Amino acid sequence: MSAEDLEKYESEMELQLYREYRDVVGLFTYVVETERRFYLTNSVDVQTRSTDNGEVWFEVTMADAWVWDMYRPARFVKNVRVVTFKDVNVEELARSDLELPKDQGF
Numbered sequence: 001m002s003a004e005d006l007e008k009y010e011s012e013m014e015l016q017l018y019r020e021y022r023d024v025v026g027l028f029t030y031v032v033e034t035e036r037r038f039y040l041t042n043s044v045d046v047q048t049r050s051t052d053n054g055e056v057w058f059e060v061t062m063a064d065a066w067v068w069d070m071y072r073p074a075r076f077v078k079n080v081r082v083v084t085f086k087d088v089n090v091e092e093l094a095r096s097d098l099e100l101p102k103d104q105g106f
Contacts, residue, residue: 013070020075024066031093032060035086038068044090057085 001009021040028040043063050056060082067075082088 010070017068017070021066021068025093028066029093031089031091032062032065033089034060034082034084036084037082039065039080040068041065041080046088046090055085057083058088059083060088 025040027042029042030040030044032039032041032044039062041062041064045061047059047061048056049059060080062080062082063078065077065080067077067080069075
């Protein structure tokens, strides 16, 4: 497989992932961003934890989530638990945010 073939394959996978996102975003209430992943979910809980030496970390639990990951064969996940020392961003989607353009010509 040439570098050009690999690039074309990855572009097609990204487009397929975007289309899937567009189809499912209306099913969810929250967007959760971590250092490694982007999730859509209807249930999210973020707990701030600390170690004995004062380091702060986050434990994020989600139920019935969709994961933005083009290399994952199944993007719908029943339960997710993320433990991270990095920032976690949780946003509640407004219904107007869920209205995506019908087709961007992709």
